[in-house]
Amino acid sequence: MLSRHPRVAENMGVYFITEVGMMIEQFASYFTKLERLSSLELHRSAEKLVLVENTSIAKLIAHLAEMSARKTALKLGYKSLYHYCINGLNLSEGAVPARIHVANVSRRFPQLLVALAESRISLTVAALLAPHLTEENVDDALSDCAGKTRREVEEYVVLFRPKPVFEPSIRKRPAHLAPAGPGRSTPSPSPSTPQPPTVQTTRHSPNILQAARAEIYNFRFSGGREFKDKFERLAEVLGVGNAQKNMAEIIEKALDIALEKKDPKKKLERRIKRQRCAKTKSRSNEFVKKSEPAKSRYVASEVSERVHERGAYQCVFRGLDGTRCTARTALQIDHADPYGIFQNNDESVLRILCASHNLLEAERVYGADFIRRKISERRRGKSKSRSP
C-alpha cells in the first residue's frame, strides 16, 4: 500500500517519488482546468471548496470532542489534546486552540458544528461564542452572529461577559522592545533590570482595539518619545489638565480636528456653506465658472468632493455578482468613460474607486502591460527628479 505520510514514505523511496510526481502532474492539469473558468465560475468553485473545508473542520472537531471524552491523546502518549493536534496531526499551533474551544462544547451544542459546516459562521466566530453559550442563548447567538466578522462578534460577546476597562496610563516600554530608529532610542537596560522574555511578550501582545463593554473600547498601542511629547503638548494647547487621566478626551479632540480638516464629507459641507454665503452676497457667476469641466483630466476639488459624496465615501466598484467593494480609505477619482479614449471630464462620468480597483479598471481598459510600463515610467521620472 502506498503511504501518503512523508515519514513512512522516506523508506519507500521510489514509490514516494512516483506519487509526488503524479500529484504534481495532477495539479498542473488542475491549473489548466482553472485557467478555462470565468471569474464567476472560479468564485463559485472556491465557494464550494470552502463548504467542503468547513464541513471537514466540523467533522474534525467532532473527532476531537470524542477523543477528549475518551482521553485518546493521553492513551496515544501525548501530554494533551493540544500537543496531539500539533505533533500527531501536524496542525499548525495557531489552528489548534479554536478547534479545541469548539470541541469542548460541541457535544452540548451540536448546532455550533452545523452552523460551521454550513459556513454560516467561521471557525473563529464559533470559538469566540463557545465559552458563552447556554441552552437558552445558543439559537439566538448563532442567528445573531451569522455572517459576522471576528470584530463584530467580539463586540457581541462582551455583552455576556464585560471586560475590565483600562485605566489610562503612559508606560515606558522595556528597552529591548522599543522600535529602533532615529529619535526612538531608549537607554539600554542596566544588567540588574529584570527583563521579560521577548518572545512571550510579542506573541501574547493584546489586540490594540478590543470591545470592553457595550459602547466602550480598550485601546492599546505604543508610540515613540516624539508621540508622547506631542500628546502632552496637545493637552496643554487644548487646555486639558491631567493629560494621562484625560487621554481619551484629548485624543477625541485631536480626532475631531483632523476629521474637520481631512474628511471629504466635512470639506464638502464647508464648501456648500461658503457657496451659500457667497450667493447671498453677490450674484456673480464665479462659482458656476469654477464647476465647468476642465480641458484636462484635472478634477477641481469641489467636483471631487461632490463625487465622493455621490459614492457615499466608499469605493463604488461592484463585482461580477454585484458585491460592492467596502474600501473607504485612499479613494481615487476615476473616469468611468476612460479619459484617454473619450477626453470627457464631465462630473457625470467621474466616480470614486479604491487604488486596487482603479488599477484593475485601468488594466481592463488599456491592458496590464501598458499600465505596468506607464507605472515604471512614472517611477523612473520621480527618481530622476529626486536625484541631484
Ligand SMILES: [Zn+2]
Ligand atoms: Zn475597491
